[in-house]
Amino acid sequence: GAVVSQHPSRVICKSGTSVKIECRSLDFQATTMFWYRQFPKQSLMLMATSNEGSKATYEQGVEKDKFLINHASLTLSTLTVTSAHPEDSSFYICSAPAADSGANVLTFGAGSRLTVL
């Protein structure tokens, strides 16, 4: 079946630095990918929709200059957390609709846990 790969799975960084998280669709193309954020013991909140070849669409309240999204190819979307602060520490999960999973079915990556010191 469709697989979405995220890298890194865990990252620790110092406050003020930037961190890039990659999301790759394996064996299928994804013109759209979704980035979610999950705080400890809470639900997933949609941050933005990543669109291949065009600008990402951000949900209300999400700072686009803080969370830079680039969808440069049909298999890769990246999320860059710029000038990270401790409050950005979270679990970030990407997902993509995979054709062989059926319409409107998302395949999720394993997530990337960001810890900002």
Add this chain to the structure above:
Amino acid sequence: AQSVTQPDIHITVSEGASLELRCNYSYGATPYLFWYVQSPGQGLQLLLKYFSGDTLVQGIKGFEAEFKRSQSSFNLRKPSVHWSDAAEYFCAVGLRNFGNEKLTFGTGTRLTIIP
């Protein structure tokens, strides 16, 4: 806007006992409905989905869910739980718009299994 409510934050059941996790949604029409499971530190795995047709849907790992339009509910059930079912369970709704696959998730229900 659509919303999803999972009223039970944490449920504990004995291994071998039956399970029902509740999910209610709010939406102007019938949305697409999903149940996902998340093991600690992991991404989400799709258990089952409802798009249309038979309101009782079967999923993986012995799970099933029933869509009840009159109650705006999509409860997840399993007749006999196994210790490996301990995880976080999320109900989600998706819009019936072509090409729009983004989901709205409930707050999740954490399932603990006791021997």
